[in-house]
Amino acid sequence: MLIAAASTVVVGALVWAFVINTEGWAKVQAFFLDPAIALASLPKIWDGFLLNLEVLAISVVTVGVVALLIATFRTLRGPVFFPLRVIAAAYTDLFRGMPFIIVLYIVGIGIPTITNTRIPPIVLGVIAVTLTYSSYVAEVMRAGIEAVHPSQRLAARALGLGYVQTLVRIVLPQAIRKITPPLMNDFVAMQKDVGLVSILGAVDAVRAAQIAASQTYNFTPYIVAGVLFVLLAIPTIRLTDWYSARLRDREQMGSIV
C-alpha cells in the first residue's frame, strides 16, 4: 500500500518533469487537448458515434448467428457433410486472413457497383463486420466445442441422452464457459473496428471528427472520438478480466481440494 503510493508519486513527478513541464507539451495541449474545440465538436461526433453503436448492435446479432452456423458446419461428422465442412473451412480461412479494410472496400464499393443500387452505409458496414468477425467467432466457438473432452459426450450418451440432449445439456454449457473470455476479446476488437465504417462514407464518429478537425485545423476532435471508443470498451475489458480471474480461481480451487 505504502509502496504503491510512493511509486505513484515518483511516476507522477517524472511525468511532470519530462512531459508536462516541457515546451512541447504546450503545443500538444493546444493541438490535441483544446477544451473549447472538444466541447464544440462533441455533439456532431456523438451523433456519429450513435451510428457506430447501431452498426455494433446489429453486428453482434448477425455475427453470432452466422458464426454459430459456420461453427456447427465445421463440427459436423460424417462423409455426407463433407461439402459443408469444406465451405465452412474455406470461409473462415478467407475472412480471417483478409485485412478488414479490404473487406470493407470490397463490400462498400463492390456491392453497390455490381448491384447498381444505393445501399445505406450502415447495411454495408454490418455486412463487412459480419463477414470478418463471424469467421473469428466461428473459430472460437468451434475450439470451445472441441475443447469439451469426448469422455463427457461418452458419459452423457451412456446415460441414454440423445445427440441433441448431449449437445444442449453437456457440451454447450461447458463450451460457453470456455469461450466467454476469447469472445469478449473479439467483442472489444469489434467495438473499435466499427469505427472503420467511416470508409464507406457513413458520417460516424470518426468521420465527424475528421470534418471537425479539418474545419478547426486542430486534432482535438479525434481525441474526443477516441475517448468515446475507449469509454465504450472499458466495461467489456473490465468484465473480461473479472470473468477470467473468476474462472481461474475456481479451477485452482478444484485442483487444491
Added chain:
Amino acid sequence: MSAVLTASELWKTFGEKEVLRGISLELATHEVVALIGPSGSGKSTLLRCLNLLEPIDDGRILLGEEDISDPRVKPDAVRARFGVVFQHYNLFPHLSVLDNVTLASRVVHGVARATAEERGTRLLERIGLADKAREHPDRLSGGQQQRAAIVRAIATDPEVLLLDEITSALDPELVGEVLDLVRELAADGATILMATHEMAFARDVAHRVLFLDGGVVVEEGPAAELFAAPREARTREFLARMS
C-alpha cells in the same frame, strides 16, 4: 437364473486392427462377472460395444429377450437400460453432484425433478455425500467423485452395471471406499460386468471371471477355480505377472 445379457460372436475392428474376435458371454440376473486381461486385450471395447456406445461389426447381443444388435433398435433407449462407470469418473463438471445423479432420471426417463432429487439425495446419503449434493464435482476427492459416479449410474435402476477399471485412476488409499460400494451393490443383487486390474477384488466379489487376451476369451470359470487353478498357460502367465 435367467440371462440378462447374452453376447455371441462379437467382432470389432478399428481400421486394420481386430480388437474383438468372436467374443461370447452370458450374464445372469444378480451375477457379478469380472473381465481380466492385459492392457489392449479389448476389455473396454467390449464394454462399450455391449451398451452400443460402439457399433459392432458382427455378432448378436441380447438384453433380456430383446436383440439390441438389430439395427432397427433405438440405441439411446438401450443405453438408458445400462449403467456405466468409467475409469476417470466423467462426472459433468458444470452440474452439481445432485444434478449429475438425477440428470438421466429427469431428462431420459421423464421423472419429475422433485421425485428424482428425493431419490438422488437418498442415494447420496447412503454413500455419505449428502452434504456435498449442491457442490460441483471438482470439490470432491477422487474416491468421492467415483462413488458419486457409481450412484449416478445406478440412479435409474439399470438392468446391467458395466464398470470399466473404476479404481485405476485413484490413489491407493481411496480404492477401498470405492470397492466397498461395489461390494455392497453386488450384495444387494446388482448384475455387474466389470473390467478390473484388482485381482484380489475380482476373486472376492465376482462369481465368474473371464480372461481376455488378443480379443478372445481365453479362459472362463468360477472365480475361485480360475484364480486357484488356471487351465491355460496364458492365464497362468498373466496371473503370475499380476501378483
